[in-house]
Amino acid sequence: MKYTVHLKDDSYPITIERNAIQKIHETMNTQRKIAIIADDGVPQKWVDCVYQQCENAFILRFKQGEASKCFATYESLLKQLIEHQMSRSDAVIAIGGGVTGDLAGFVASTYMRGIDFYNIPTTVLSQVDSSVGGKVAVDVGSYKNIVGAFWQPKAVIIDPNVLSTLSQRQINNGLVEALKTGLIQDETLVELFEQESLDIDQIIARSINVKRKVVEQDVKESNLRKILNFGHTIGHAIEGAYGLNTYLHGECVAMGMLFFIENKALKERVLRIYQRLELPEVPEYDVDTLMDYIVHDKKSHASTTTVVKVYEAGSYQLEELSHKALRELLEKRECYEK
């Protein structure tokens, strides 16, 4: 399966195919000089597979985990590119999850004012969502993605086979972002989660295709792209307040979505899917603590926050909610009702 992200001069192909990782020359020039960047949790066999196809490449590894998405790792990677005498005409390949993609992409976007970047996502989250759209960034302290750029990859190569080494928890974590995408834009994608066996290839393809269309219409997140934040207002707050060592991002997004599914039958369907994905329940939370995170989120305004609501599977509504209304919503604790 192939899609093209249509962005005038920045257009690029997305390949979704089993074994695609073994034939990257079909989408990129493997003879040029290439820095392959991966965190140390990405299994060696996937990195080697890419490396062995390149004629003039070297591998840079960094420590796995969100904490590496920081200035220190960013600087260290840039210095290594300089040591390897990378020029403007050379390229970076990211192979890994969203952390590797965001970090390596930001390195590529700024090295010599920007060099070619290829993304080979290896987690479900990055395959269904983060690898497409060109948002690259690092965190500064507790401010996630606060410094970054829009830097579109030259190609995205998605091979579902690489998920064979990923833990079930990480798989389910990433599937939440695909379910989110379905809830706001594609009811068929939601239905895929209700079939007897999960067709992960189809889920990836449908999800990334919705992301592609949204990005095409709003590349800089001035409007439509905000819908992808469904579940993230409260999700990010739970992640910041209680998540750090307990929950994964997708697990928190799942919790956050429950507050904005405005239809009882749909909410029941979603809760059944959560059970299937063995997602954790919303923890006992303190309203003030969560409000603190919401108010200080970079997507919040002085006294309101734009939230995404879903009344029917596959469609969304954007609403400007006052912080007072958000507080009341948290106080109702409807998320505990089955």
Ligand SMILES: NC(=O)c1ccc[n+]([C@@H]2O[C@H](COP(=O)([O-])OP(=O)(O)OC[C@H]3O[C@@H](n4cnc5c(N)ncnc54)[C@H](O)[C@@H]3O)[C@@H](O)[C@H]2O)c1
């Ligand atoms: N740019 C965007 O549009 C966008 C969108 C959503 C999320 N993100 C970012 O994505 C990041 C989260 O990404 P993630 O969930 O992929 O986490 P991650 O990149 O940290 O990957 C999770 C873990 O899986 C390991 N791993 C990766 N591939 C593997 C494989 N095939 N087999 C076994 N282990 C493997 C990694 O080493 C890591 O330890 C966050 O930093 C978030 O901000 C970015």
Ligand SMILES: [Zn+2]
């Ligand atoms: Zn997310």
